[in-house]
Amino acid sequence: MVRILYGSCASVTSFNTQPEAGRRAYEQDHIPGAVFFDLNADLSGPKEQHVGRHPLPPLEAFALKLGAAGIGEETEVVVYDDQGGSIAARLWWTLKYLGHERVRLLAEGYSGWRDAGHPVTDELSTPVARAFVPRVNEALLADVGQVRTAIGREGAVLIDARKPAHYTGEDTSKYAKAGHIPGAVNRFWEAGSPGGVFQGAAAQKARFKDIPADAEVIVYCGAGVTATPNVLALAEAGYRDVKLYVGSWSDWVSYSENPIAMGNGLVSKTHKVSKQ
Incomplete structure (x- = not known):
């Protein structure tokens, strides 16, 4: 059925x-x-x-x-x-x-x-x-504490699924604070579905080829929605330890103590941009 x-x-x-x-x-x-x-x-x-x-x-x-x-x-x-x-x-x-x-x-x-x-x-x-x-299946979910401990830890990879300008902090129009979680790499989710068509395993593997197959991967976006195509893409590519940070960037920046990295890699605990 x-x-x-x-x-x-x-x-x-x-x-x-x-x-x-x-x-x-x-x-x-x-x-x-x-x-x-x-x-x-x-x-x-x-x-x-x-x-x-x-x-x-x-x-x-x-x-x-x-x-x-x-x-x-x-x-x-x-x-x-x-x-x-x-x-x-x-x-x-x-x-x-x-x-x-x-x-x-x-x-x-x-x-x-x-x-x-x-x-x-x-x-x-x-x-x-x-x-x-x-x-x-709690193994599929990451919370803010798990993300904090994953930063800089060997074998752990954070993936930011937002568009590059949001990741770097150049576009300040959407979020209360600009930038990304320190150490995260950017893989814009739309690259996995060009023209609105979700790509197969070979194309998805090419997108993540620099990420070790046995890595512990945590994926986030702005609010836990557009990260999920990357989670699916990673599954298609053969990755088996992939978690979704459901709260994502909108949760991360709600904690004043959480560090933020900008496009140049500098980390700030206080960098704020007024939401427009």
């Missing part, structure tokens, strides 16, 4: 400014049988001081939503969006975190499916409810 889930269709730059765009797009047309999951309402929990902009949803409540969507232990899940996998990968990772292994990403996304002439519909799905029992 295949259940296709639709992540939010809001553009990557409009997570918060157009929260209803994804649902409107889904209601207009979607893959037959698909059900809709929204980034803010379903895949994220309440914001607090130190959890970042898109913390994990309450797991028991989310498990009930999954069950209501027709997802049980044996359900094969295919996730898709129309944003290069940026949001669908968040659902992919969350299902993996909850112990559901039978989940894949539709590499070409919704536009690729539709443009290839595959069927679409505006008919809303009415799935048969199932019991979803979470089996949390």
